Amino acid sequence: MRLNKEAEDQIVAICDRYAGERTPLIMILSDIQNEFGYIPLEVQEIVSKKTGVSVAEIYGVVTFYSFFSLEPKGKYVIGCCLGTACYVKGGQQVSDQFSELLGIKPGETTEDHMFTLDSLRCIGACGIAPAVSINGKVYGRVENKDIPGIIAEYRTKEEATAND
Secondary structure, three states: OOOOHHHHHHHHHHHHHOOOOOOOHHHHHHHHHHHHOOOOHHHHHHHHHHHOOOHHHHHHHHHHOOOOOOOOOOOEEEEEEOOHHHHHOOHHHHHHHHHHHHOOOOOOEOOOOOEEEEEEOOOOOHHHOOOEEEOOEEEOOOOHHHHHHHHHHHHHHHHHHHHO
């Protein structure tokens, strides 16, 4: 990724926003993730210059926390919960079915950049296991037979948006 001047200025402005904070790194990275969708090395280098935090430390934070990403994600991020309750109730099979139907593995994004498939440790929906989260919307008691309809729901939404 090669950043343009406007993007660089945005990143600097985000860093400046937290200049008075004692430990601003997580807040800065969170704002950048929200703005750009991911935090590539080039962005980490700008944050390092602006904050004085080493690129190695920034990279460590970005790779430690699952909500940060080094790669662009799809428009719809499908998080299949593989926490204990979901796993026991078939969460792995649900994840495998999404993987098969979308043609991607967990951590990958479809070629059309519409879907990213992620495996999550727990989304706090144990009572409705197995659970799947798509951009914050939680689907409970998901069965393999439900998955084609869930994918179709988002494809239909995109087609409707494209036709407006």
